[in-house]
Every structure is written in structure tokens, then in C-alpha cells.
Amino acid sequence: MAAKFDPSLLQRNKAKTLAFLLSNRIMLHPFHSRILSGAEACCAVHGWDVVFLSYNYPLNVQRDQLHLPKILDRRDLIRAVIVAGTNSGSLIELLEHEGVPYVALGNNIFDPPPLSKGDLVFSDETRGSSDMTRYLISLGHRNICFVGNSRLPWFARCLAGYVQAMEEAGLSPRNSNVDSEDDAQVGYIATKSLIARHEPVTAIFAGNDATAHGVYKALRDCGLSIPDDISVAGCDDTVGEWLYPSLTTIREFPEQLGKQMIELILNRIAMPGCESKQITVPTELVKRESCKPIAVGAEPIRKKAIHITS
Numbered sequence: 001m002a003a004k005f006d007p008s009l010l011q012r013n014k015a016k017t018l019a020f021l022l023s024n025r026i027m028l029h030p031f032h033s034r035i036l037s038g039a040e041a042c043c044a045v046h047g048w049d050v051v052f053l054s055y056n057y058p059l060n061v062q063r064d065q066l067h068l069p070k071i072l073d074r075r076d077l078i079r080a081v082i083v084a085g086t087n088s089g090s091l092i093e094l095l096e097h098e099g100v101p102y103v104a105l106g107n108n109i110f111d112p113p114p115l116s117k118g119d120l121v122f123s124d125e126t127r128g129s130s131d132m133t134r135y136l137i138s139l140g141h142r143n144i145c146f147v148g149n150s151r152l153p154w155f156a157r158c159l160a161g162y163v164q165a166m167e168e169a170g171l172s173p174r175n176s177n178v179d180s181e182d183d184a185q186v187g188y189i190a191t192k193s194l195i196a197r198h199e200p201v202t203a204i205f206a207g208n209d210a211t212a213h214g215v216y217k218a219l220r221d222c223g224l225s226i227p228d229d230i231s232v233a234g235c236d237d238t239v240g241e242w243l244y245p246s247l248t249t250i251r252e253f254p255e256q257l258g259k260q261m262i263e264l265i266l267n268r269i270a271m272p273g274c275e276s277k278q279i280t281v282p283t284e285l286v287k288r289e290s291c292k293p294i295a296v297g298a299e300p301i302r303k304k305a306i307h308i309t310s
Contacts, residue, residue, distance in 0.1 A: 016048045018265065019071065019078045023055045023085035030238045031254050032084050035105065038258025039082055046266060051078065059086070059110060063093040072100060080265045082258075086152075089113045103265040105257065106278065107154050115276040119264040121257055125154060125235060128250035128283030129161025132205060132233050135248075135285060137169050140294040141203040141231065145174040147190040147215060148207030149181070155207040158235050162205055174199070187214025195222050202294050203231040209240045212247055212290075231291040245289035256281050 020039060025032055036052065043050050053069050072078055081095065083104035089111040095102045096117050106112065106120035136144050146162045148155035159175060166173040176190035187206050191214070194201060204219075206212035212234035219226055226232050226245055233248045234240050240247030260279050268274060 015077050015079060017051055017078055018043065018048060018080050018082055018262070019051050019053050019069075020082045020084065021053050021055050021069070023057065023083065023087045023091065024059065025085040027052075027054060029085075031236060031252070034254035035084050035258040035261070038255030039262050040258075041255070042259040042262035046262070048262075048266070050082075055085075057088075057091070059088040061088070061090055063090045063097065066090055066094050068094065068098065068100070079269055082261050082265060084108075086110075092118065101265060101268050101272065103261045103268070105261070107157060110153055117276070119268060119276055120278045121260045121264065122278065122280045123252045123254075123257060124280045124282050125157045125250070125252070126161040126164075128252070128285070129158040129205070129235065130165040131161075131283075131285050132235070132248075132250055133162045133165035134169070135287070136203045136205065136231065136233060136291065137165070137171070139203075139231070139291060142171055143174075143200045144171070144203045144205060145176055145194055145199070145201050146205050146207070147176045147178075147187055147194075148211055149179055149186050150175065150177050151179055152181070158205075158207045174201075183208055183210035184214035184217070187211035187216075188218045189214075191215045191218035192222070195219075195224075201230060203233065203291065206232065206234045208236045209234040209238045209243075209247060209249055212249070213239060213243060216243060227290050227292040231294075233291055237286055240286070240288065243290070248288045248291040249286050251284040251286045253281055253283075 020036055022032055040050050055069060057066055080101035083102055086108045093113050099117060102118040104120055106122040107125060146159055150156050150159050163173040176194045178186045178190045180186050204215050206215050212232055215232050219230055224230055235250040237249045237251040240249040260281060264277060
């Protein structure tokens with residue numbers, strides 16, 4: 001359900017500026033920049049401004065080792081914080097401890113603590129991944145492998161949806177995991193390892209589009225064709241339309257995430273004691289050219305792999 005707030009509740013004599021805090025990500029990251037775009041558009045409608053802050057910190061530190069950007073101490077200038085990027089539960093704990101009103105992208109938080117002074121917005125990657133897996137199964141695929149870095153929370157959420165759909169279909173989940181934060185490298189190494197092990201596979205489900213890009217490169221290096229030899233699917237719809245063949249993927253709605261974050265935080269500013277909320281934005285399955293039906297009883301791509309070296 002969309003967050004709603006009453007603009008008349010806001011105090012007219014205070015600054016109307018929010019901070020968009022992008023943690024541990026480059027400024028032009030395609031997904032998070034679109035969240036910022038949605039947030040700015042919503043702020044403009046309500047007469048608010050947004051200040052962009054880039055913030056990098058180790059994800060394994062404790063709350064008392066973190067220091068917020070000094071401008072956030074100026075409550076007369078910055079009324080609240082929109083937290084995007086990749087974050088630890090320690091940052092959320094610090095915002096709670098300091099009493100800073102905030103809303104955060106829930107998908108990218110490691111070990112989020114209990115909330116009392118802030119809200120979370122999620123993209124429904126888990127359900128979207130289940131939908132994608134069921135789609136691949138409907139095409140006749142049974143040997144489907146998930147590729148990603150399950151140590152990272154957004155990959156872990158996609159993996160959970162994939163596992164759920166596979167188990168519901170009576171199939172064995174398979175995960176080719178690479179511990180790297182370079183998404184394309186994750187896709188490339190995981191796929192080359194999968195092929196080198198001569199594992200039967202007819203479809204690869206990558207945890208995001210950038211990872212799928214690495215899958216494409218690995219398969220082509222191995223002399224395999226998409227989708228004739230192996231179907232490939234992704235998640236987030238950031239670059240899938242520009243790959244060849246165009247990528248079947250899960251479309252997320254980052255601009256809508258940004259809008260929902262603004263609605264929630266303005267509501268919290270208007271009513272500081274309101275109960276913490278969590279809103280989930282649905283996803284959409286986008287069918288493109290990278291997936292094709294497989295004939296019942298068709299042999300997985302294994303014989304060709306015997307002649308391939310990693």
C-alpha cells in the first residue's frame with residue numbers, strides 16, 4: 001500500500017531539505033541514480049529540496065565507530081535522511097541512536113536492526129525471482145542454476161526466491177557462487193566454473209543484469225550460444241535491453257522506490273512518533289530473446305562442455 005501524508009501537518013517555518021545519503025556506491029550507479037531521480041521528482045511536487053551526499057564506510061564496523069557526515073548534525077538545515085546504496089545494520093543503529101529521521105532501501109542492508117525511528121522500502125526481488133524461476137520451468141527447463149554472490153543481501157533475496165520456486169516444483173536448486181563485489185566478474189567466473197565442472201545446465205539465472213552480462217561473456221568464450229545452447233535470465237532491468245540477445249529479466253521500479261521513500265519520510269517528519277513502516281514495491285517479469293523453450297527430454301548442455309577448458 002502506498003504511503004500517504006498530509007502536507008498541512010508540516011511546519012512551515014522550518015527548512016524543507018532532505019539528504020540523499022548514497023553509501024558505498026558510485027554516484028552514477030544506474031539503479032541508485034534512478035532512485036535519486038524518483039526522490040527528487042517527488043520532492044519537487046511537495047516543495048522540498050534534496051542534498052546529495054556520498055558516504056563510504058566499512059560495512060563490518062560497530063555503531064560507535066561510525067561518524068555521520070557533519071551536515072546531518074544541522075537539523076535546522078537537514079530535516080531527514082534518505083538512505084540508499086549498500087549499508088550495514090550499524091548505520092541504521094546509529095541513525096536510531098542519534099534520533100535522525102530516516103527512510104532506507106531495505107534490500108541493501110546487512111542485518112537490519114529493529115526499527116523505531118525510521119522506515120524501510122523494498123523492491124520485491126524475492127517474489128520476482130520466484131516468478132522468473134517458474135517462467136523458466138514453464139519453458140521446460142529443469143537444470144537451472146542461480147549465479148551470484150549470496151553474501152550480498154540483494155543476491156541473497158533473489159536466491160531465496162529461486163530456491164523456493166525450484167523446491168515447489170520438486171527440483172534441486174543449484175547455486176554457482178562467487179564472493180566478489182564486481183557483478184560482471186561474478187557472472188563470468190561463476191559461469192566458467194559451472195561449465196568447467198561439466199555440470200548439466202539448460203538455463204542460468206543471474207542475480208542482476210550486470211551479472212548476466214558476465215554470464216554472456218563467459219558463455220561466448222566457451223563457444224556456447226544464447227539461447228540455443230543455454231537460456232539466460234537476469235534481475236533489475238538496468239542493462240538487459242542493451243545486451244544481445246536482449247535479456248529476459250525482472251523489471252524493478254527504482255523511481256517508484258524513490259517516490260515511496262519520500263512519501264514515507266515526509267509523513268515521519270509530519271508525525272515524528274508514528275510507527276515504523278515497511279513498504280514493498282512489486283516487480284515485473286520482462287520476457288525477451290535470451291530464453292527459449294526446451295524440448296521435453298532434451299539433454300542439458302554437457303557434451304559440448306567436455307571440450308571446453310576454463
